Amino acid sequence: MTTGTAADAPPDVPPDAASTAPVVRVMGVRHHGPGSARAVAAALEELQPDVVLIEGPADADPLAVLAADPDLRPPVALLAYATDAPSQAAFWPFAVFSPEWQALTWAAAHEVPVRFCDLPSGAVLAARTDGRDAPAADGDADGADGAREADGADGAGADPAADGDAAGTDRAAGADADGADQDADAPRDADGGGPDAGDPEPSTGGDVPPARDGHALRTDPVAQLASAAGYTDPERWWEDVVEHRRDGAAPFAVLTEAMAALREAAEPLPAHEAEHEERREAHMRQTLRAVLKSGARRVAVVCGAWHAPALDGKLPPASHDAKVLRGLPKRPTATTWVPWTASRLAFASGYGAGVTSPGWYHHLFTTETDVTARWMVRVAGVLRAEDLPVSSAHAIEATRLADALAVMRGRPHPGLEEVTEAIRAVMCDGDDLLLELVTGRLVVGEALGTVPGSVPTVPLEADLRATGRRLRLKLDAVPRDLALDLRKDTDRDRSTLLRRLRLLGVHWGTPQTSAVRSTGTFRETWSLAWKPELSVAVVDAAMWGTTVPGAATAKVVDTAGNAALPALTGLVEDVLAADLPDALGALLSELDARAARDVDTAHLMAALPALVRAERYTDVRGTRTTDLTRVVDALVIRTCAALPAAVSSLDDDAAARMRDAVDAVHAAVMLRDPGHTRDLWLATLAGLADRPDLAGVLAGRVTRLLRETGTLSTQDAATRFGRALSVGATPPHKAAWVEGFLAGTGLLLARDTDLLDPLDTWVATLDEQEFTDVLPLLRRTFGGFAPAERRAVGDAVRRTTRPGATLAPVDVDEDLAAPALAAVALILGVSR
Structure with a gap:
């Protein structure tokens, strides 16, 4: 839309220029849309503006000139972070097919000044610190799909939109995220993005977007426009009208007029959201006034379509906007460019202004002719890379089917829906798994942008990138x-x-x-x-710190002050593996002091395995561990002294946990070189083995460990095994003893008849109730054996005849057994 906007001519403007009203063209767009991007590029070529205004953080103006650098390749994002708390941050992502990116690159190529006109990032981040959600503005909500806060890096909770347009965070990590919360007033198209653009993704603490309870959802304007045009699917209408257009034209004027009507009919927002909206648009208008006052005669404004009516035509008095912006919260921030990924542009990642198919949109924007056919060729390449039989005939037939579906549905061009259905039917033979492969590789994609070395960054990142280049x-x-x-x-x-x-x-x-x-x-x-x-x-x-090793050392030392003993020992292991000798001394001093004060035996035992593993790094990494060995020795001594008292009067669950702890400590001690700590540990176990108050699972496991180390002979272990199963103990205690002794391997039973005979005799003499009581424990014990081990035990039992037992013939009712035998034969695949 071309609008003459009157402004008082500044004194330095020539009279002939002052007599002509400046031209302001407002281009309402959707944030990530190939048709919108193509239309913006064509409109800029036609207008040849003096200045380009883009909806984005006003304090990022110095970064706009870097768009001319060939090493700044999208997808990229503007990153703004609070200098007093860097984890508080927001992103403004750009793809090749983003209208704002096309405006940036056009201005850079034509040496035209560019200014971002939205609220500065300091106001964006300050809105989050006042204890309330920053409201969603207009459907250009760019949910934060990538940023995190330091206190939420574990994925707990999510911060609301930074400046009111962001709607949550990435669902990562992975990213099994499906969708983001819909912002309070966010009009969206079916692609998730809404017709607006440029709002940030806040850096937040987690992977799950928050619910916006109490916020009434504004009616989706795209859905209303689509309905008026006779479409039931707003995404299909938007793509047909805007994104699939190949002529470079876009109905900016019509969209602005439609949005104006929708704004008038929209339900009112909550007070704080309405205030935030008003401030955003007031700041955009003030920036426009400043540009016009500086002498610009042709100004292009690229903004979200929802904002377009607020910037089009005659502007309200400047005093009104100045009053609205009075008292705007601020926070010290820094901005830079960072790489972004195609998948994080997707709505499914939690990015509120994302699209469902960034890879497809990139293809639409970069492919001039034969869009569908070229896409099918790329799909065929993906499937062939997986050794699937896809020929050129498949690509041709899939293209024909997509075209036919578009004609049947009255669409000017095949959309993603038609293309996907054709791929599923022709190339994937209806296999949704193959279709998911195509979706991940092409429809979404995983391209990573790049930023030039001249981009301002913190010293730590510069050190990381330099080290990464050196290590390839x-x-x-x-x-x-x-x-x-x-x-x-x-x-x-x-x-x-x-x-x-x-x-x-x-x-x-x-x-x-x-x-x-x-x-x-x-x-x-x-x-x-x-x-x-x-x-x-x-x-x-x-x-x-300014370097990776220096920063890691400082953080480790700080963390050690509040870490529990097991966590502290794990930290020692990490420090040795990370080769941070300056942190090791402080850690070992803290560890020694903490172990001396800690009276929790479980903590002492949990601390040992990590320390012993850390000792082994000296073999490969050449790290000196003399001081560590001293700490380990002291820890073993304290554990041996505390263990006898810790195993008394344990219930079944506590005994099982103690059994696992004893296993871990035993494995760690036996890894060390022979010495007095190993002898001390075995002597402690020997002292436990004869205690009558020891839980069955612990008594059995201690006997097993002593047998494996040779402290008990095979015959002594068999004697103890038989004694544990003799008269005098309850069946559950006996079963627990067996579990403790045998858990982990069944080869002992298969090879040692001195163990198998008493176990077989005991099981055979159980009455019905006793057998029912101990069966779950026995099944848990034998279920842990490998199939080959269970088979070996069964063969050993068949070869063994208990003293006094006779093998009597068994009468079998063949008619009664016939169905069971038939089922077994069917399972085994044999004929009877």
Whole structure:
């Protein structure tokens, strides 16, 4: 829409220019839409504006010039964070097909000034600190699908929209998120984005968008417009009218007029939301006035369609907007560009202004001709990469089917729905799993943008990127496995970097179970995936230092002051693996003092395994662990002294937990070099074995451990086994003793008749009630054996004849057994 907006001519404007009213074209768009982006680019070429205004944080103006840098490649996002609390942050994402990005790049290419005109990020983040949700403005709500707060990095809870347009956070991690909360007044199209744009994604504490209880939902204006046009699906109407247009034209004037009518009929917002809306639009108008006053004669304004009527035509008095903006909350912030991912542009990620199909929209925007056919070729390539038999004939038939479906439904072009149905029917043979593969790879996609080195950043991030380049670790959104051999310097440095980052809360890499079977400790496997929210995590971690090792050391030392004893020992293990020698001394001093004061035996026992594992790193990483060995020795001594009193009068659940703790400590102690602590531990177990008050599961396990280490001979262990099953103990106690002794392996029974005979005799002599009582325990014990072990035990029982037992013939009713035998034969696949 082209509108003449009168303004008082400044003194430095020539008279001939002052006699001509400036031209202001307001382009109401949807945040991520290829048709809107194409229309904006065409309108800018036609208008050739002096200044371009874009809905976005006003304090990000210095970053707009970087759009000319070829290394700034979308998807990217503007990141604003509070300098006093970096975890409080907000994102403004951009894709190639975002109208705002096209406006930025057009202005950069034509050397035209660009200004962002929305509220500054300081006001956006300050709105979150007053104890209430910042309201959603208009459906351009960009739910925060990537940012996190430091106190919520574990995924608990989500912050509401930063400036009122954001609606929650990413559902990550993974990202099994499905949808975001619909903002209080957010008009949305079926793609989730609404016709507006430019509002931030707040950095919040979790993965689940919050409910907006008490907020009445404004009627979706796109749905109303679609209904007026005879469409039942608002997304289909929007795509047919705007996004699928190939001529570059867009009904900006019509959309602005329609939105004006809808705004007049819309129900009123809650007071604080209405105030926030009014401030946003007042700030946009004030920015427009300032541009016109500076002498601009042709101004392009790219904003969400819902805001367009507030900026079009004659503006209200400037004094009114100044009064509205008086008392605007502020907060010190910093802004920068960060990489973004295609999947985080998707509505399903929790991004309120997202689209369902960023990959498809990118294809619509970048493909000039044969859109459907070229898409089918890409789909065929994805399926062929999975060794599926997809030929060119499949692509041709799928294209024809999509075109036919569009004609039948009265659509000008095949949309994603028609294309998807054709792919499912022709290329995937109706298999939804294959269709999900196509959706993940193409329809959504996982492209990661890049930012140039000239982008302002915190020193910690600069150090991280430099280290990553040196170690040839690329920031990539697509998860990939990285196998490391710690005997190699580069691989060891990679492992060290990833572990240091994890200590800082930057989970770029996740340890995996190695696919290479090895008994050594020199192999590690990591899964790497760089997610946008990690940029916030890096900024948040910058408070601890300017380099990765320095920041990790500072944070570890600070964390150690409040960590419980088991957590403290785990931290020692992490510090050794991350090669942070400056943190190790402080940790060991704290650990020694904490162990001396801690009287909880469970804490002492839980602390040992991690410390012993940490000792082993000296074999591969060359870390000196002399001080650590001293602490471990002291911890073993304290555990041995406290254990006899800790095992008295335990109920079944407590005894089972203590059994597991004893197993863990025993495994840890036996890993160490022979010495006095190992002898002390075995002597402590020997002292427990003969105690009559020991729970059955513990007594059995202690006997087993003593037998495995040779402290008890095989014959002594068998004698104790038989004694435990003799008359005098209750059947449940006997069953618990058996569980404690046998849990973990059945080969003992298969190979040792001295153990099998008393067990077999005891089970055979149980009466019906006793057998019923002990059956669950026995099933739990034998159910833990591997199938081959159970088979070996059964063979051993068949070979064993109890003293005095005779094998008598058994009469079988063949007619009664026939159905059962037939069922067994069917299961085994044999004929009778």
